[in-house]
Structure formats: structure tokens, C-alpha cells
Amino acid sequence: MSTQDSSEKKENSVEHGAFVTTDSFNDLADAYSSPKLLSVSNRNQEVSSSNSYDERAQLYPEDDEDTLYVESEEFKREDKHVFVLSKAGKPVYSLHGNEDKLVTKMATIIGLISVAESIRKKDTLKEIVAGNRKIVFVVKEYLVLVAISSRGQSTSYLNLLLNYVHNQILCLLTYTKLKWKFDNRSNFDLRNILAGDNTDKFFSNLISDFDINPSYMLCSVRCLPVPDNIRNSLGKVIANAGSKNINKIAFALLICDNLLTTESLVPICFPHFDNAGYLFAFLSFLDANLCLILITASDEDQLLNMRETKKQILEKAHKPLSVIRQIATERPNYEVSAIGIPELRHFMYKNRMSAQWHAPNFTSPFSTPDEQSKLIQLYESVHAAMHTPGCPLMTFWKAADRHNIMATSTNEHEVYAIFSPLTSKAVAHYSMQKIIKWVKKEETKYVIWNSPTF
Amino acid sequence: MEPKLGNFFIFRGKLILDEDKTDDKILYFHPKSEDVMIKSRIVGLSEAVINFTEDFTDEPCQYLYTTTTCQVFQVVEDNICFVMTVINDNKKSKCCVGLYQTILNIAYRTFCFFHGNCSYILKNNNSDYSCLSKYLECFFDSYLSTLSASSFNLLNAEGYMKFFCLEKNNFMRVYCSMNRLSSSFSDIACTALFFNDEIVWSGLHHSDMRILYYYVTKCLLPRSRETTNEAGTPKINQYGKFLHGPSDLSKDNKPTLPLVHICNGNEVVKSYHLVVYAALSSTLCMLVNGKTPPNEQWFRNIHDYLDVQQSALATDIYEEWISRKQENSSSPTYIYINGADFSSKRSNKSIVEPACSLIADMHYTWKFNESDYSELIVQHSHSDLWVVKRKDYDKEQFIVLTDSLNFSQISDELRNCNYDENFSLQLWD
Numbered sequence: 039m040s041t042q043d044s045s046e047k048k049e050n051s052v053e054h055g056a057f058v059t060t061d062s063f064n065d066l067a068d069a070y071s072s073p074k075l076l077s078v079s080n081r082n083q084e085v086s087s088s089n090s091y092d093e094r095a096q097l098y099p100e101d102d103e104d105t106l107y108v109e110s111e112e113f114k115r116e117d118k119h120v121f122v123l124s125k126a127g128k129p130v131y132s133l134h135g136n137e138d139k140l141v142t143k144m145a146t147i148i149g150l151i152s153v154a155e156s157i158r159k160k161d162t163l164k165e166i167v168a169g170n171r172k173i174v175f176v177v178k179e180y181l182v183l184v185a186i187s188s189r190g191q192s193t194s195y196l197n198l199l200l201n202y203v204h205n206q207i208l209c210l211l212t213y214t215k216l217k218w219k220f221d222n223r224s225n226f227d228l229r230n231i232l233a234g235d236n237t238d239k240f241f242s243n244l245i246s247d248f249d250i251n252p253s254y255m256l257c258s259v260r261c262l263p264v265p266d267n268i269r270n271s272l273g274k275v276i277a278n279a280g281s282k283n284i285n286k287i288a289f290a291l292l293i294c295d296n297l298l299t300t301e302s303l304v305p306i307c308f309p310h311f312d313n314a315g316y317l318f319a320f321l322s323f324l325d326a327n328l329c330l331i332l333i334t335a336s337d338e339d340q341l342l343n344m345r346e347t348k349k350q351i352l353e354k355a356h357k358p359l360s361v362i363r364q365i366a367t368e369r370p371n372y373e374v375s376a377i378g379i380p381e382l383r384h385f386m387y388k389n390r391m392s393a394q395w396h397a398p399n400f401t402s403p404f405s406t407p408d409e410q411s412k413l414i415q416l417y418e419s420v421h422a423a424m425h426t427p428g429c430p431l432m433t434f435w436k437a438a439d440r441h442n443i444m445a446t447s448t449n450e451h452e453v454y455a456i457f458s459p460l461t462s463k464a465v466a467h468y469s470m471q472k473i474i475k476w477v478k479k480e481e482t483k484y485v486i487w488n489s490p491t492f
Numbered sequence: 493m494e495p496k497l498g499n500f501f502i503f504r505g506k507l508i509l510d511e512d513k514t515d516d517k518i519l520y521f522h523p524k525s526e527d528v529m530i531k532s533r534i535v536g537l538s539e540a541v542i543n544f545t546e547d548f549t550d551e552p553c554q555y556l557y558t559t560t561t562c563q564v565f566q567v568v569e570d571n572i573c574f575v576m577t578v579i580n581d582n583k584k585s586k587c588c589v590g591l592y593q594t595i596l597n598i599a600y601r602t603f604c605f606f607h608g609n610c611s612y613i614l615k616n617n618n619s620d621y622s623c624l625s626k627y628l629e630c631f632f633d634s635y636l637s638t639l640s641a642s643s644f645n646l647l648n649a650e651g652y653m654k655f656f657c658l659e660k661n662n663f664m665r666v667y668c669s670m671n672r673l674s675s676s677f678s679d680i681a682c683t684a685l686f687f688n689d690e691i692v693w694s695g696l697h698h699s700d701m702r703i704l705y706y707y708v709t710k711c712l713l714p715r716s717r718e719t720t721n722e723a724g725t726p727k728i729n730q731y732g733k734f735l736h737g738p739s740d741l742s743k744d745n746k747p748t749l750p751l752v753h754i755c756n757g758n759e760v761v762k763s764y765h766l767v768v769y770a771a772l773s774s775t776l777c778m779l780v781n782g783k784t785p786p787n788e789q790w791f792r793n794i795h796d797y798l799d800v801q802q803s804a805l806a807t808d809i810y811e812e813w814i815s816r817k818q819e820n821s822s823s824p825t826y827i828y829i830n831g832a833d834f835s836s837k838r839s840n841k842s843i844v845e846p847a848c849s850l851i852a853d854m855h856y857t858w859k860f861n862e863s864d865y866s867e868l869i870v871q872h873s874h875s876d877l878w879v880v881k882r883k884d885y886d887k888e889q890f891i892v893l894t895d896s897l898n899f900s901q902i903s904d905e906l907r908n909c910n911y912d913e914n915f916s917l918q919l920w921d
Contacts, residue, residue: 114548146544153537154558157530161558166541167589169551173544186548190859423858423870428584429846433871433878433899439864447873463869463903 104136108143119186120245122203123147126225130181130207130232131241137229147184151177165193176200180220181207181228189415192422195255199248203241205309210237213313250414252386255421256452258393262294263372264365266482268358270490275355277490279347280332287347288317289333294366303341306333320344324352324359327366374398377476379469383441385455386417387477389485396484417454420445424452435463446470451477494585495644498561498577499523500599500636502628503535504621505542505571519572519621520628522636538565538575555589562587564596569758572610574600578644586849590856594651595643598706603631604760605703608753612760638710652829652836653698653705656690662812666693669801673778676797679786681764682779687809689713692774698833700754704777712736712768713775732771732799738791749785767791769798774806824891827851831886846872847892850879855888869902878902 107113113135121140122131127148129137137144154163166173174196176183183200208216211231219226248254272292280287301323305316318340320332330351332344352359374382376398384404388395404413424431424445434445442457444466453473457466477484502520518535526534538556542565545553556563563577576596580587607613607627617623658666670683670693684701685693689709694701716735733739738747749765764779765786776798780786817840825847827838843851854868868881878893880902893905 119548143547146540150537150540150544153533153540157533157537158558158560161560163556163558165557166545166553167555168545168549168553171545171549171551173548188549419858423853426853428586429849429853430873431870432873433869435867435869435899436865437867464900467898467900467903 104139108135108139117188118245118249119184120199120203120241121147121184121186122207122241123182123184124220124224124226124228125180125182128225128227130228131203131238133242133245147175147182151175151182172196174200176204178204180216189249191415191418194422194425194427195418198254199245202244202248202254206240206244207232208309208313209307210240212307212315213309214315250411252395252397252414252417255418256386256388256395258388258395260395261484261486262362262365263370263396263483264362268361269486270488272355272358272362273488273490275358276351279350279354282350283332283334283343283347286336287332287334289331291331291333292362293329293331294327301345303344320348322348325363325366328359328363371396371399372480374401377469377473379465379472381457381461381465382469382473383456383458384413385453385473387473388452389481390449390451392485392487394485413456416441416443416456420454435466442466444470494582494642495562495578495580495587497636497639497644498579499526499534500576500632501531501535501538502572502574502632503539505539505567505573516621519625520632522632534577535575538563538573541565542567542573554593557587557589562589562592564589564592566593566596566600568600569609569611586852588852588856591644591852595639598651598703599632599635601699601703602635602707603628604755605700605707605752606750607631608760608763609755609758611758612753651702651706652834653702654690654837655835656687656692656809656813658692658809658812662808663693665808666805669805670695673797677790677794679781679790680778681781684777686713686775686777687806687813688773692809696779697754698835702834704752708768708775708777716770732769732795732802734791734795735768735770735775737767737769737794738788741788741792741795746788747785747791749780752779767794769794769802771798771802772806773810774802776802824893826892827890829855829888829890831888843892846875847877847879850877851881851890851892854879854881854890869899871899880906 116134118133120131120133121129121137121144123129123144125148127141127145129140129144131137132140151163154161162177163175165175170188170190172187172191172193174185174187174193176185176197181204183204185196185200187196207228210233215231216228219228219231253259276290276292280290302321304319304321306319307313307316311317317333317335320330320334320340322330322332322344324330330348332347334340334344374384377385384398384400386395386397400410400413404410420434420436420443424434424447430447431445432447434443436443437459439459442459442461443455444457445452445454447453451474453470455466455470455473457469461469481487500520500522501518503518504516518531521531521535541556542553552567553565555565560581561577561579563575566574568574574596576592576599578587578592608616610624613624613627614621657663666685670685673683674680682695683693684691684696684704686708691701691705696704712735734747736747736749738745749767752764752766753760754762754764764781767778767780767786769776769778778794825839825841825843827836827843829836850870850872854870858868866883868883869878871878876894876896878897880891880893882889882891891906893902895905897905
């Protein structure tokens with residue numbers, strides 16, 4: 039079930055309470071008169087033997103859909119699960135299903151963790167593997183996060199995902215608030231201060247983005263390719279306008295995305311910057327694609343000040359912005375053929391100094407979303423091998439049926455490249471050098487080097 | 493500190509619903525000194541983990557990591573679960589779950605080899621679990637003592653057999669003499685010949701041979717070496733002696749022979765008496781048919797037949813072994829592993845870290861989505877160490893190169909090396 043579906047389903051259940059479709063009312067009468075209706079105590083047995091969600095909906099019409107779903111085979115076989123719960127076992131979030139119905143599973147998780155800790159001191163449950171299912175636990179001071187995946191991702195990748203989810207919570211609440219709430223009452227229900235379905239969407243989007251966006255595993259960002267001079271002149275304008283602002287702007291970002299929203303000032307906590315307090319982000323969409331973000335430490339009269347700053351930026355940076363608008367609409371990116379190596383199918387380049395990465399467009403054989411997702415997984419497995427804890431690698435080569443893959447890592451960069459399966463090691467070696475040479479030449483366009491300061 | 497055995501236990505899952513009867517649930521627990529409370533928590537956690545994973549998959553739970561331990565599971569038959577915990581307090585040394593799974597599996601299979609499987613024991617003892625428990629205790633108390641710290645070392649390649657492939661004339665001599673032995677003594681069902689801890693000839697299926705190999709090289713031979721050393725050099729005229737059989741043929745005492753069980757899946761198919769005869773560096777295992785063990789006369793006949801013949805064979809094998817050893821000294825560092833017949837071969841040069849843990853990762857840990865890759869080459873950061881893995885179905889070959897080379901030179905180097913892929917013995921059934 040996609041994220042969107044699950045959130046829609048939740049909305050339904052919120053509006054209608056125990057949500058029953060009209061069809062089920064007919065089945066309800068049938069079920070009550072049939073001997074299939076079992077008592078609650080032995081119901082679980084029956085549930086595990088029946089496979090279809092619909093079948094069980096007919097069997098136990100007194101249950102609402104959410105309960106049936108979390109006990110169903112569909113739930114069991116979901117590709118990926120993420121659970122967040124408090125140390126007292128109170129559910130906070132579940133990727134699939136209504137977390138209220140997962141109380142038993144969450145209690146089991148807390149039980150497993152505390153028994154493991156009681157057997158050996160300072161021992162924490164880290165990982166369980168059953169077949170192709172991997173269950174990873176991250177135990178934080180107040181929260182426990184669990185990821186269950188059958189996508190073959192590495193443990194470190196799932197750990198990273200859970201840490202991002204945790205940071206997302208801190209981003210919304212700050213560590214100070216979390217500490218205060220849980221120190222006062224250990225069985226506090228965190229959902230009381232999270233904004234329900236709205237924040238669930240943040241988590242769900244983050245989790246699904248993890249599967250398709252290499253930025254997370256590379257710990258770096260991707261920039262819109264803009265000519266150097268355009269970027270610099272816009273940077274100067276923003277820096278200039280920002281320093282005139284009375285309340286001092288700490289950071290300014292111009293991001294390109296396809297979300298549309300109105301102008302707003304949002305409190306936001308950056309856990310790695312300062313997990314105790316909020317900064318204030320002024321979000322303003324310049325058009326359908328471009329969003330200007332100005333971040334400041336104080337919220338006094340900010341909305342007005344920020345509007346003023348934005349106005350100045352729009353006036354003075356008219357020329358570079360129009361170029362950037364054009365680029366944001368067209369989204370030009372290079373093709374892998376630009377490198378001039380026929381055997382090369384795709385590559386990913388990370389500049390370690392600036393923590394930025396870029397890659398060519400997906401072309402054949404990676405034209406379908408399914409192929410692209412598989413490619414990201416392939417990159418992930420090689421990335422994990424390159425960064426094996428305690429034994430990092432400098433060079434990696436794998437010759438396989440579908441692709442040959444090579445990766446190199448130096449202090450300056452990491453390059454991951456996919457070749458056709460008959461590519462020789464000599465050609466691959468030469469290609470890696472050629473990629474690096476090409477990237478160096480084009481770097482100013484794809485990587486932000488000089489960030490002006492306020 | 494190297495990883496070491498934390499605990500090893502066997503319990504009945506699911507069948508006992510009454511929580512109070514935890515003692516009946518635990519069939520075996522090592523170490524015995526463990527606190528009762530902790531013991532039941534450890535078993536309880538394993539059971540809870542197995543149940544928890546069932547909520548998310550139908551596949552059996554395989555292993556569990558905590559900060560300092562690694563626990564491997566194997567549900568064997570009728571919900572009997574074998575669990576082994578390895579403790580690794582040192583963050584620098586690596587836990588290798590694939591290796592521990594192999595060790596656990598061999599432990600179970602070795603138990604079955606000598607006692608029959610659990611359901612076979614239960615069937616013969618009116619389904620009395622306390623009886624099964626006694627069998628397990630009797631076996632594993634001594635078995636676990638053979639698991640030393642080095643067993644948990646990544647490169648000991650536990651569970652893989654070493655074959656010594658003779659050149660064809662010597663091999664034919666061995667083959668003929670084994671055939672002649674079987675035809676002269678019709679109750680000998682099967683034979684296997686070892687030279688030191690390498691297999692020269694085997695008539696057993698490789699999955700059973702693997703267990704016999706483990707037993708002979710890890711338990712029987714080390715024990716016999718100890719006793720030989722104590723007794724001083726053996727008498728010149730008597731080369732051969734029984735390791736399982738009468739210790740002194742002049743006396744009429746009936747030896748106790750181990751009974752071994754060949755299992756097919758979960759069923760014990762056939763049982764044999766195991767007779768082991770050693771001459772110089774060679775060891776001959778014979779699986780003998782019969783409801784009762786062979787009599788004294790049979791042993792005398794076997795000794796008369798084998799004494800001179802096997803010693804002569806051992807001398808010839810030794811000569812080939814020595815000349816082969818000298819030849820190999822210039823070849824690069826390598827390991828071959830054949831997953832199809834559990835055989836392995838390695839160069840005489842020792843493999844050190846980090847090559848060791850890289851090989852372990854390449855062999856056990858890295859499961860790439862595309863399983864059918866043929867070649868993997870990695871270079872360790874901050875050193876000139878390269879490890880190459882070549883793969884052809886179940887055959888794996890690891891080559892360690894430590895010269896200062898770049899990637900394209902590596903491929904030249906590999907092209908120049910003509911590696912011997914014929915390291916597995918062809919088993920003639």
C-alpha cells in the first residue's frame with residue numbers, strides 16, 4: 039500500500055470512527071447467523087490461517103478495518119515497516135496501519151529490549167534476521183525506533199533511516215521538550231503534541247524518499263545545475279538583503295521542488311545544530327518550483343521583516359532569478375553519454391569536500407521507476423560494502439550478469455559507476471579516470487563551492 | 493579478545509504452554525553454572541524473538557545481534573531449537589554470523605551422526621524428553637569442549653574439508669586398495685582415508701563426510717596425538733593401530749565402538765559401527781555393517797591385512813605431499829572453497845588482518861541483490877591490500893595480493909596467474 043493510500047485510509051477512519059463499508063453491512067448479518075463467528079480468545083488462530091483481508095472482514099465484522107489490517111497477511115508481508123514508540127511502549131508512529139492497533143506488537147518490542155538488557159549489562163538489541171527479513175532496532179534516550187525491511191538493505195542504511203526519523207521528531211519538538219515531557223511522565227503519549235496525520239505524512243514521505251533518493255546514504259545534497267556566475271550574483275543579493283534585516287538571518291536557502299504552499303514562518307529545530315531550541319524558517323514560494331527559505335533565530339516581527347527581505351531579493355536579483363526559474367522549469371541535467379564511454383550506463387559522483395553529489399539522468403536500461411529503484415538498491419549495497427565498519431575500501435569491482443559495477447573512494451570524492459556486463463577491468467579503470475576528469479571540468483555548475491556569508 | 497562461546501542451549505518451543513515448567517522446556521544448557529533466573533531469561537528471549545519474527549515473515553528466525561553478542565538459531569525438528577551465543581566484547585574483532593551458523597549446524601549434525609536425530613531417540617525411548625535431554629547432555633558436554641576460541645576465528649573455515657588430491661598413479665593405488673579391502677571384508681560398507689587432516693579418499697556422501705571429517709580432525713586425531721606423545725615413540729615393528737577398535741590385539745577384550753547414523757533429511761536411514769585404523773600419518777575410517785560389533789578375530793584379520801599395506805601407502809603419499817609442498821611455495825596467497833562438496837584448500841602462507849575480515853565479508857556477509865556475480869575485487873583503504881574473489885556457482889576462490897598495484901595492473905596479474913581449480917576430490921559413489 040502506498041503512503042498516500044494509507045494516509046487516505048487513516049483520514050477515513052478518523053472521520054467515521056469504526057469505518058464500515060456499505061457492503062459489509064450485508065455480510066454482517068450473514069456472519070452473525072453463521073457458526074464461523076468465533077469468540078475473541080481463539081480468534082487469533084483463525085486469523086492466521088485465513089489469508090485474505092476480505093475473508094476476515096466477513097468473519098469478524100465487529101472489528102474495524104484497522105484492527106483487521108494489522109492482523110492480516112497483507113500487513114505481515116508489507117515490504118517495509120517502521121515503528122516509533124516510547125520507552126514505556128506507547129505507540130508514536132507506524133508506517134503501515136493505525137499505530138493504536140499495534141499496542142501488543144509495541145509491547146513485545148519493549149519486552150525484547152528490556153530482557154536483552156537484563157541478561158547482559160549495557161547490552162542493547164540491535165538486529166534480528168529471519169530469512170530475507172531484517173529487523174533493526176535503534177534505542178534512543180526516550181524513544182525506540184524499529185525498521186523491518188525485506189529489500190536487502192544494509193543494517194547501517196536502516197540505522198540511518200531510523201536516525202533520520204528520530205531527528206525529524208526532534209525537528210518538530212526539540213530535544214528539550216521531549217525530555218521535559220518524558221521526565222515528567224514516562225508513559226506520556228507523544229502523539230498528543232505531534233500533529234497527528236500531518237506529522238505522520240512527514241515521516242511517511244521521508245521513509246519512501248529513502249528508497250529512491252541517494253542523498254541520505256551519501257550524506258550529501260544535490261544542487262540544481264546553475265552556471266557559476268548566476269549563482270554567485272544571486273548569492274550576493276541574498277547576502278546583502280539578509281544582512282540588512284534587523285533580526286539577522288542565519289541561513290538562506292533557495293530550493294527547487296514541486297510543492298506549492300503559501301508564505302509561512304515555521305518553528306524548526308535542527309538537532310545537529312542545537313537540539314534545545316527552535317529556529318524560525320520563513321518559507322516563501324517564488325513560483326511553482328522555487329522556494330526561498332530564510333532562517334533566523336528570533337521570531338519577533340519576523341514575518342514583516344522577512345517579507346521586506348524577500349522583496350529586496352526579488353527586486354535586485356531579477357536577472358539571475360529569471361535564469362534560475364527557467365532552469366527550475368526545464369530541469370536540464372547531463373546525460374551519461376556526455377562522458378563519451380559507450381560501456382558506461384550510469385554513475386554517481388559525490389564530492390566529499392562539499393558534501394554534494396550529482397548523477398546523470400536515468401537512461402536505458404534504467405528507464406522505468408522499477409529499474410531505477412533497483413539501481414538505487416544496487417548503489418546502496420556497494421556503498422555499504424565501501425563503508426564496511428572497521429574495514430573501509432578504496433576500490434570495489436563487481437562483475438555480474440546484468441551490470442559490472444566499480445566504485446572508488448579518495449579523500450576528495452566517491453564515484454560509483456555502472457557498466458555493461460562485458461566491460462573489461464582495463465576499460466572500467468580508464469573510465470573512472472575519465473569521469474573524474476569530466477566532473478572536475480563541469481564542477482562549478484553542479485556543485486556549490488562558495489557560499490557567501492551574512 | 494577474540495569472540496568466544498557465551499552459551500549453547502537446546503529447548504522445546506511452543507509445545508509447552510505452561511510458563512512454570514521452564515525446566516522441562518530446556519533440554520540442554522551450557523554453561524551449567526549459569527544462574528537459573530538468567531537461564532530462563534535467555535531461553536525466554538530466544539523464544540520471544542522467534543515468535544516476534546513470525547509476525548512479519550514465514551521464514552525461520554536465523555540470528556540476533558546485540559551490542560556485544562551474536563546469537564544464532566536453528567529450529568531442527570518438531571520445534572526443537574538449537575541456539576548458540578557468541579560473545580564479542582572487543583569492538584575491533586568481527587562477529588561473523590555465517591560462520592557461527594555453520595558451527596551450530598555441524599554441532600547438530602554431529603550429534604545426529606553419533607546418536608541419531610532427536611525424533612529417532614524419542615521414538616526409541618517412548619517419547620521421553622528427559623531421556624533425550626540425557627543424550628544431549630552426554631554428547632554436548634564433551635563436544636563443546638572441542639570448540640576452542642580458534643573455532644570462532646574467521647579463517648578456520650569451519651565446516652570445510654581439506655582434500656589432498658593425489659597424482660593419478662598414487663590415487664589409483666589408493667582406489668584399488670580400498671576396493672580390495674571392501675571386497676575382502678564384505679561387512680565394510682564404506683571407507684574414508686585421511687593423510688594427516690586431509691582427505692585422500694572417501695566413499696561417503698560429502699554431507700556425511702563433512703561430519704566425519706570434523707570428528708576425525710577435531711576430536712579423534714588430536715586426542716590420539718596426545719596419547720602417542722605420552723607413550724613415547726611407537727614400536728618400530730608395529731606401524732598400525734586401532735583408534736576405534738581393540739587397543740591390544742593380544743588380549744581378548746571386546747572394544748566399544750561408536751555407532752554412527754546416516755540420516756537422510758529427518759530420518760535415520762542406516763546405522764554402522766565405526767572402526768578407525770591409523771598407520772603412520774594415515775588414518776582409515778571404516779563403516780561396518782552388523783547388528784553387533786565385529787569380533788576379535790575380525791579385528792586381527794583387518795590388522796594383518798592393513799598393517800604393512802597401509803603403511804606403505806602412507807609412505808608414498810608422504811613423498812608426494814613433501815614434493816608438492818615445495819612446489820607451492822611461490823604461488824600467491826589463496827583460499828578455495830567449494831560449497832557443493834564442502835571442500836576447501838589454502839596456500840601455505842598465512843592470511844592476516846584485514847584480508848581475513850575482508851574474505852569473511854565477501855564469503856559470508858555481502859549478499860548482493862544480484863547473486864550471480866562472477867568476480868569481486870576490493871582494495872582496502874590506506875594499504876596496498878587487494879582481495880579478489882572469483883565465483884563459479886558454488887566454487888569460490890579468494891586471492892590476496894599485497895603488492896603495490898593499481899586496478900589495471902591487478903587484472904594483468906590475475907591473467908598471468910593460472911590458478912589450479914581442481915582442488916576438490918571427485919567423489920566416486
